[in-house]
Amino acid sequence: MGYFRKAIEQMAGYISGFQPKTADAVKLNTNENPWPCSPKVLEAIRKLTAENLQKYPEAVADSFRDVSAVVLGVNPENIICTNGGDDLLTICFRAFCDADRPVALAEPTYSLYPVLAGLQGCEVIEMARDSKGSLGQLAQANAPLTIICNPNAPTCDFIPIDELAVLAGQLSGVLLIDEAYVDFAEDNAVRLINDFDSVIILRSMSKGYSLAGIRFGYGIADAALIDGLMKVKDSYNVDTMAIAAATVAIGDQMHLKDNVKKIKTERSRLTQQMRTMGFEVPDSQTNFVLARSVKKEAKTVYEALVERNIFVRYFSLLGLDDKLRITIGAPEQNDKLLVALTEIIG
């Protein structure tokens, strides 16, 4: 066609998880939360007036920064609000990467990172993620931007925070720790921002807080780093409705804890039952599992599930093509999945 920049013509776009149209589909393919958000969120949205929507939103979402700073034990100046965690990733690529400034990643990991690198025209220094997260190799690469997803998608594993601190100390560039799934993990990296002015932590309201439809995420970092990122973001990157919703959601920690507890219970049940069926299912620190299909090809199992209106995620990529990524659903969804898997595996 010739209209686009060469980088855009050459790249493949991000492929989102399939969104089935039928209400009775069992949707376990995009790591959404099966339980609803805090009722306070809907109340806050209902309270909005036409006047609220007539005006531009708060430029840096101060309402959210104030409440979340208390919850996180940081200062509001340590927080940047973004249009989903994905927006923070875009901001970071724009801020730290270009043709001469690569990003370093340990694969497999979140498939959006290489897409954003493609958009920015920056090289991806890629290494295989080993049991230690390939931290030594990432330190050696010493890229201007290093991203480590923790807990990682899609492998569900968790790197101890002390080891991330060692990596941060070795790098001369920025270390972005993607904690989109951290609400389901045992620990988090927030304390690192006190020791390193180069660490950015990504958070999402889509998973633990059941607000994937709202589009709200945020970053936590040293105040000077946040100031720099503010220069890169769109002027009004989070809207009034999202700010209102996310602010009350993060304020309702009881609701989050209850929700996470239910998901962890179902995670243990699904993991155990799938292991009994012969799947290899490593322990997960996220709201999904990555199960290796031992008895039948993963693709065959995936297709047989689709025929039964059950959607999980299959990646036809080296190292992943023998596995299925399955979001932890509500008990009745998980029951349907387990019955279907028993039929398929035989």
Ligand SMILES: Cc1ncc(COP(=O)(O)O)c(C=O)c1O
């Ligand atoms: C690893 C990881 N990081 C970041 C995100 C971005 O989440 P959101 O833009 O919904 O906040 C996702 C979403 O699936 C993810 O899996």
